[in-house]
Amino acid sequence: MVLRFRSPFRSSSICQSPSSKVNVLFLLAHLHNFTSSSSKNEVSYSFKKPLERSSLAKFLEENCPSGSFTLNEALYFFYYMINSKPLYPISSFTTLFSALAKKKHYYEVISLYKLLNSTGLSPDFISLHILMNCLCNIERVLDSFTVLGGILKKGFSPNAMTFNYLIKGLCIERKIMESMELFKKMIDVGCRANVVTYNTLIGGLCKTEKISVAIKLLEEMVNGNKESGVICRPNVVTYSIIIDGLCKAGLVEKARQLFLEHMIQRGVVPNIYTYNILMNGYCLADRIGDANELFDSITRKGYRPDVVCYNTLINWYCKNKEVNEALSLYREMISEGIKPDVITYSTLLTGFFLIAKVKNARNLVGEMRLNDVFPNSWIYSIFIDGLCKNGCVLEALEMFNTLVINKFAVGIEGLSSLIDGLCKTGRFETAWDLFQKFCLNGNLVPNVVTYTILINGLCKNGQLEMANELLSYMEEKVILSKLLKLGPRLIVLER
Structure with missing residues (x-):
């Protein structure tokens, strides 16, 4: 069966002439069919069910901020608001759009935004920001710049968040040179970059293997931008991003130096995520001794190793056919009260099949269920692959x-x-x-x-x-x- 989906953006403008009433039931029914079924604890809404305004108020004030709603519920409340007389204020729709965007329903937000604009209700600065963010996240950064034009046309002044979204969108599409140019223009127009701006740009530079440029930006953060006089101190996220970039580029020693000689000495306290990144870097470089030493230091520093720490070491031992060492770590994490996850078991299964221990792999799946971790599609794929290869x-x-x-x-x-x-x-x-x-x-x-x-x-x-x-x-x-x-x-x- 071939499904044809007509783009909601066939017209040249997202703002059309106002209509007296918007019939979106067809769209909502379509989206309803593609939505996964609700859990037992979730409320299933019918379009024929009458709705009280108090239910909508509760949804906007409680469910939206907490994220405790399904896509079907959000679509139902949108349908209710857009067909109410008088029409609900833009702030109500903005609350709904923001909640949907946080749950990564980017395409739905864009489609609903188009429908909202057909009512003639003028978007505010926040709703345009949400639209811009959604477009950037689905690699439509050029359309985000069009939204920026709309922001300027309406007399709104772009702020750091506006530029952050655009820089993020360019980085997602790996347009790093353009993101650097926008960063410079941002400063030129007097908009002060914040730590999110720098971290976004540094992340994009690291992902495109421009580590040296990322480090220069870090130095600029530490010493201040001489041209603008702006000082934006790096935080633990900044260092973690660059350490990760260095490790993935095979520059583990430079990552270690940045960790010990710069980050800690400058008073930026690493978190468990930073330790995991460096541990993984050591494992990638086959420096398992250093990885174990760093693992042991986590406890001495007052942290508690998490499941990711254990999975990092277990992965190295399994890849190198030292499955007994991996099993020792697995037993240790359980005794420490750290619950293994699907990644732990998938890694151990791969290790068992690698050394032809099919019986051990079978037993592990049973043990997995005892620990309330249930096999998913990936686990079964590994198991089928391991059986075939053995x-x-x-x-x-x-x-x-x-x-x-x-x-x-x-x-x-x-x-x-x-x-x-x-x-x-x-x-x-x-x-x-x-x-x-x-x-x-x-x-x-x-x-x-x-x-x-x-x-x-x-x-x-x-x-x-x-x-x-x-x-x-x-x-x-x-x-x-x-x-x-x-x-x-x-x-x-x-x-």
């Missing part, structure tokens, strides 16, 4: 079928591993049947790995023509998925 393909097939019968959502990774195992053990017909059932006629979207496995299997079976057809089919699907990922171009203009 000569237990039929057991993996049986597990996959059991999961399907029980309507458990299995990921494409698990199916790809199973198809690979079946192909390598001469069961190509079974592999092809699975691909047809769950990919061509089902709801699992195959990736390049899935196609490569099957094409390789077809070639080995001498079916070169079919392999070539599948390759062409894959290329068409990849091009289509790229076009769908781009999505409809959002054009946001303000009156």
Whole structure:
């Protein structure tokens, strides 16, 4: 089935002529169908159910700030407000939009904003900020600049938050040079950069491997900007971002120096997140001794190692086939009252399968349930992959079928591993049947790995023509998925 979604931004302007009443029931019903079902503790609203104003007041004053609401509830209250007479003030809609944005419902906010503007209700500075933030988070920074034009047109003065959103949007799209230029213009127009501005820009520089520029910005924060005279002291987040960038670039020693000689000496107290970053850096550099020493120092400094600390060390030991050491840490964290998570178990399972300890892996899944951690799609994918790589393909097939019968959502990774195992053990017909059932006629979207496995299997079976057809089919699907990922171009203009 092909779903066609019409962009809410087909018109050249987000502000259209006011209408007497907006009928958004169709949109809400559509969004309702794509929303996951509510939990037992959540209230399910019907569009036919009468609503009291006190219920709306409670929703805006209590549920929105706490985030304790579903998307369906938010859409229902929006529908109520937009069809009320007199129309609710913009502040009520802003509260709703802000709450949705915090829960990362960016596309919904943009669509609802368009509908709100069709009523003729003029947006305020805060609502425009929310819209700008949402556009930046879905990599539509150019449209955010259009919103900036609307802000200026309405006579609002951009502040640090305005520029922070735009800088973040440029960094998300890896347009680092443009973000640096905007940073300079921000200072030129007399808008004072804050620590969030610097941290956002430093984060973008680190992610694009411009560590030296990030360090210069850090020095500017410490010493002050000589041109503007602005001093914005770095905080623990600033240092953590740069330490992480240095570690991922393989410059662990520089990260250590920054941690010990700059951060601590300047009175910035590291938090557990900072320790985790440096520990991970040591592990990436195979300096497990230093990682363990830093781990031990956490307790001496008065901190309590968290699950991430343990997972970092467990991951290194498992990757290096020292699973007994990893198990010792696992037992230690439980005895210390630190609950293992899905990452802990997925890492240990990978370690067991790496050293062909299939029985231990089976036992671990049982132990996982005893600790109230339940296997997810990723855990089952690892298990299926491990069984196939350890000569237990039929057991993996049986597990996959059991999961399907029980309507458990299995990921494409698990199916790809199973198809690979079946192909390598001469069961190509079974592999092809699975691909047809769950990919061509089902709801699992195959990736390049899935196609490569099957094409390789077809070639080995001498079916070169079919392999070539599948390759062409894959290329068409990849091009289509790229076009769908781009999505409809959002054009946001303000009156």
